[in-house]
Amino acid sequence: MTTPHPADAVAKTGRDMETLFDGFFSSIEAIRQNKAATEHRDVNATIGGISSSLWTPHVETHEDEDCIRIHAHLPNVPSNQIRIDTDTPGRLKIYCECNTQAAYDSGNDRISERQLGQFEKDIPLPPAACISQMTAIYEGPHVVITIPK
Numbered sequence: 001m002t003t004p005h006p007a008d009a010v011a012k013t014g015r016d017m018e019t020l021f022d023g024f025f026s027s028i029e030a031i032r033q034n035k036a037a038t039e040h041r042d043v044n045a046t047i048g049g050i051s052s053s054l055w056t057p058h059v060e061t062h063e064d065e066d067c068i069r070i071h072a073h074l075p076n077v078p079s080n081q082i083r084i085d086t087d088t089p090g091r092l093k094i095y096c097e098c099n100t101q102a103a104y105d106s107g108n109d110r111i112s113e114r115q116l117g118q119f120e121k122d123i124p125l126p127p128a129a130c131i132s133q134m135t136a137i138y139e140g141p142h143v144v145i146t147i148p149k
Contacts (some may be wrong), residue, residue: 057073066148068147075098082138086131091122091124092122093121096118096119101113125147
């Protein structure tokens with residue numbers, strides 16, 4: 001049996017790290033551009049199927065001539081864990097934290113699952129947005145924010 005040359009091991013590690021970072025940053029860029037995950041390499045597959053700790057709820061923004069509507073799907077987040085910040089002019093930020101746990105029995109095993117995560121979404125607003133008249137409604141896992149112009 002031959003021992004691999006140390007330079008070969010270093011080169012392989014370099015290639016592995018490059019693959020990991022390329023997958024990670026292309027996935028982040030896909031999120032920024034709101035592209036479908038299928039268009040980019042799956043980071044979890046790149047690192048051997050280890051599940052990601054990223055929690056990214058779905059947020060949609062719709063604007064018409066009268067108002068801006070923001071729909072956020074925040075599953076497993078109670079209303080007291082959601083914060084909407086309008087302190088920065090021209091920006092709206094949604095913050096939330098999820099901390100849920102479920103346990104169940106499966107035959108002789110007791111299975112416990114926990115979901116932890118924090119989320120922050122920064123949404124630019126047009127100059128015509130009237131923050132002082134903003135309304136936010138919590139409907140189950142959905143938050144609907146309406147900002148008149």
